[in-house]
Amino acid sequence: MTGGATSGSPTLALATCGNGQILKSTGSGWSCATDDGTTYTAGQGLNLAAGQFTAAFTAPGGDNGTAALVARGDHLHEARYARKPFSTVVVSPSGTPAQNGAALLAALAGITDNSASKPYLIKLEPGIYDVGAVAYVGKPYVDLEGSGREVTTVQGAPTSSVVSMEARSEVRELSIVHGGGTADANALGLTLNPGGLTAARRVRISSSGGTSNTVGLFTTGTGTALLEDSELTVTGTSGLGMGIRALNAGNLIISRSRVTGTANGLVAGIYATGASVDASQSVFKVSGSALTTLGIYYAHPSGRMTLQDVTVEAAGAATGGTPAVYALQLEAPSVKIEGGSFTASQTGNPNGSATAATLFNTSFIARGSQFSATSTGSVVGLYLAAGNGAYVSRIDSSRVIAAQAFTVTGGAGTMTLSVAATQVAATAPSVVLTGGTLRCVYAYDENDAPLGANCN
Secondary structure (H helix, E strand, C coil), rough: CCCCCCCCCEEEEEECCCCCEEECCCCCEEEEEEEECCCCCCCCEEEEEECEEEEEECCCCHHHHHCCCCCCCCCCCCCCCCCCCCCEEEEECCCHHHHHHHHHHHHCCCCCCCCEECCEEEEECCCECCCCCCCCCCCEEEEEEEECCCEEEEEEECCEEEEEEECCEEEEEEEEECCCCEEEEEEEEEEEECEEEEEEEEEEEEEECCCCCCEEEEEEEEEEEECCEEEEEEECCCCCEEEEEEECCCEEEECCEEEEEEEEECCEEEEEEECCEECCEEEEEEEHHHHHHHHEEEEECCCEEEECEEEEEEEEECCCCCEEEECCCCCCCCEEECCCCCEECCCCCCCEEEEEEEEEEEEEEEEECCCEECCCEEEEEEEEEECCCCCEEEEECCECCCCCCCCCCCCCCCEEEECCCCCCEECCCCEEECCCEEEEEEECCCCCCCCCCCCC
């Protein structure tokens, strides 16, 4: 407006400005001036039409969605995508091996609500985790998983097992190493509970240098232990060396695994007293320089053992005393052997002995298997004895290669062995019977000549 007065009758009129001009304050009044206000354009993701901004959406439908609203900045995708497993704890190698080991133990200690309804997984990224003298003692329902046994190692030298897994848990995809220097150098322990499974899958186990015992895998309890697709190496410099030591009345299952052991004391691929054992598609290879070398030792008065497609090689080289080498030394009511190879060899001592299989108070069946023994001293293919009770065993479609093929002893009980469709490569006398019974049907020697009713 223009005009106006402080008194009387003022005259007012509309103020007019030229094209493109607007009224602007001069501080003391108003005057026409050019409109130089900001001009807006639509940026990426925006539309501008008739002075209004809108969001620029992709074509509606399919994975693009159809909503006409923009999501909030703190939105989630829980309804559309799988939820991140809340029970997985990832441990990364962020320092020295000792610092990494401390981080692993801290991760385990931080798990306090593990249960059947809330199991946990501790996931190790590639690296070396050294727990030192403090063992990793696992918890039920807490698995331990590496990133592959070639790139993930848990090591240490505790007085017990480096890694001890509790019932209803599993360790997999890593290497476990006990460096020795303690009385008992155990790499991996599996604790069993009734009705539960404690497993080790795709692990590489190494233990060495125990002053009393050097053990790769130690199992105890009354549940089931599983070793699958794994490698195990034991090097005992003194005392006993055992690839697998199984106690109590649990079940031990071994599948597609390899166990190798050497020791200056007694050495055994498996040393089981109490557990029932099922092994398949596995190899056990041991060697020692002490008086006793055992491929597989098993003693359980009410247990059972099944060996399927298993290879056992036991080699002894003690120069003093009367050393004995056994591929198998078994005492159990029931033993079944299917498609295996069992070899015992003893060298360097004419007072030594080698036996492919010694079976005491055992009824066993062997099919499609080979038993062989060599020694600079005495040699026996299969030695069967009955301390008490009556036992009946059978070998079918197999090979027995030893200077003395069979020794069958009744003792206080009775022992009967039947040999059918089997090659017996031995030198006279091929059979020793002491109160036992041997029956041979369709047996033949290394030249395919038929053998008599007593395999001679």
